[in-house]
Amino acid sequence: MEKDIIKKIADIVGRDHCTTSLEDLHCYSYDGTGKTFLPEVVAFPDCTAQVAALMRLASAHVFPVVARGAGSGMTGGSLPVQGGLVLACSRLNHILEIDKDNQIGIVEPGVITGEFQQEVKKLGLFYPPDPASLKFCTMGGNAAECAGGPSAVKYGVTKDFIIGLEVVLASGEILTTGTRTEKGVVGYDLTRLFIGSEGTLGIITKIITRLIPLPEYKATFLISSRSLSQATTLVAEILNHNIRPCTLEYMDRTALDLVAKLLPEPPAPDIEAMLLLEIDGSKGAVREQTERLLSLLSTTPQCTIRQATTETERQELWLARRSISPATFQLSPHKISEDVVVPRTRIPDLVHFTENLARELGLTIITFGHAGDGNIHVNIMLDRDQEEQRRKGEIARERLFRQVIELAGTLSGEHGIGITKSSFLPLELDDTTLKVMKQLKNLFDPQGILNPGKIFPQDVSASAAVNK
């Protein structure tokens, strides 16, 4: 990018809110994938008008613009793989409105999701989406990737709570979508087109969310099973017994061993898997659902259930669950982490498949995650510096994806496609669907300046990566 363009960017956001220093660029070059791509400049706009001016400039001079929240994405959505401008949303971080009586919130994209949750909670309201990175990820990033989390089994994911957006288009024009009422059918649903579009169709500058009343009670259970296939079968069974948990997480034995010390008591040697289950709602509803759950499990052999009796114990269970992902690195220096989804009844098939795959390839594969909605995090452990393991890891990944499609599932439940999964897109989407998506991309971004190199299969030059 030429110096006069950098100067124009500085003119738009102010010299103090734009940087080209190498140290700074490095801070905006990575995300949760561990991959690194240096941008050429980072700008920190603080209003929609500045974002619009940046996009007009990018359109006029044709340089890439990559929006960035907290950089916590798992598939490379915020990586500037073709350089250009990183548009950091850290100053677009205001909660603009919480309309308690109409149960609506309006935020800028840089608002931290967990902080928004805390603010609405003070008013007795609830914004359920709870990705693992809750404490630092942003509402804009969540919208762009359609983030999920454990609560999705009952409440749905980010897209189920966003009812309107303000988006700056590639041209710099400002688009308003949706309404501030839950109902609304005036023209096409543009809101959803942008949610999960990973910054490739426009820059989200404002988000309208619906909110729900805060559940008053919560009960937390840990179900230990001596049979892996029983534990995985139990997931659909629980949901089909008219129990609607707000958490239904699954952990295999390898995952449990990694966090055994964090659990209130370590799992007995013969335990093959555990389910972490929570029920929320009014006092009576939680009591009823609890009774139903205990009754179901009383007739289920080979498993035991314990309820967290104190908030401390509940926190311990969650700490253990949340620690699995980082703890996997005790086993290998690298991993391929996938968030595939299968219909709930196919979870046993999927887990069985990964076990065989691990055995066959001599790899460690850990499965855990949001079993309630069929969204299993499959972690293929490996050492990338060993050519053989890298190769086997890629084989495992491709075979996993093919199996998921075979099981009527989908390649990603909440992480998106980004760069890490784009080459597998044709496994799931047929030619017509891919063509239509590309036509939409071309309509909204004819010059290809919005987060280029993402979602669609293409030759992202590996050499552009500073490291991986």
Add this chain to the structure above:
Amino acid sequence: MEKDIIKKIADIVGRDHCTTSLEDLHCYSYDGTGKTFLPEVVAFPDCTAQVAALMRLASAHVFPVVARGAGSGMTGGSLPVQGGLVLACSRLNHILEIDKDNQIGIVEPGVITGEFQQEVKKLGLFYPPDPASLKFCTMGGNAAECAGGPSAVKYGVTKDFIIGLEVVLASGEILTTGTRTEKGVVGYDLTRLFIGSEGTLGIITKIITRLIPLPEYKATFLISSRSLSQATTLVAEILNHNIRPCTLEYMDRTALDLVAKLLPEPPAPDIEAMLLLEIDGSKGAVREQTERLLSLLSTTPQCTIRQATTETERQELWLARRSISPATFQLSPHKISEDVVVPRTRIPDLVHFTENLARELGLTIITFGHAGDGNIHVNIMLDRDQEEQRRKGEIARERLFRQVIELAGTLSGEHGIGITKSSFLPLELDDTTLKVMKQLKNLFDPQGILNPGKIFPQDVSASAAVNK
């Protein structure tokens, strides 16, 4: 349309499944608006391949194709305003699958919504969307218009239950959107783009819905208020007391008088409005919510609450509520019926506005409907044969729409735009939004053959109407 094209249509669907007789054409010329436009031919395809062949033909010979479910739409979505082919979905009427364990249903567009509800109910499952035309409207029409209904206040509308579609594009290509899992973020969300698009972007040939467990208990209440402003204020109050009704309907005095004979007991003379409220869920949850509701109302002066104690009484209350719309014709031969939405707390302002408007213009305006989500059905009564009333009706409608936008609302909550509201679209959507929507229309339907004349403001020649 030339004879050889009609012949080709007959070749695709079979001679017995295609008609050009005037008597038949009349049967496919009208909808809930009372307006009539004759198609040139009606075809009844029975599979996706036939729909695709029809669209290839339409693309090659450039004639309009208008998909039609039951013709129960309220804004003209299924009217062939420019003639051409009506693609009737009555033979695409199969429930293809109900996957009980994964709580998913797959249907063809011609399946009647109420029948689908009954079928899933047999398996202990629930498909909540419940438009008034439930007993005869179709899943395809519901998807195309994004139908709502009383249950939307708790469960959401059609779009909240559809997770995937099969769509035949203008070109005849077959597009698959979404997944059969609730989570899924692979590429752009094309499903929502088609829902509510009123047949202008493609022909829906398959619908994947999510399903939820059937609520076990239900309690029904009728709240009578001696103060109109109190009744309308109560709506937001109830919801902000952590009560989540599955029905929260409002009826003004004029509406009540129309159906007084159908109510278990006629409303006292000083009653100004009533709310019909239902709570569903597990036994304990219904009990708790009932207690909360009664406690709230015990401190609310000027209103009384009665609970339906028998199923018969419950049915009577619903019959009365459902009879309002047809009963309005006791007052005048015609009406302008709008389904505007405002934030719940603005309902008192909206109702106050319509009262003043009615007084000022000397018209009868009835307000009733889905107050819980701010979706009020405003019925402006008139005799179209009287020039003066017709003129005043149009004035009332435009002023109503302007006021709704002023109150941060939207022109349509569940009926769509069709032809009746298209000229008002620029009131709600700014130039950029309209431009983007038109670009999308042009991308999916460059020749303008899919349901032409709908949604977007244009000169729909009134003379094309056989009658109105």
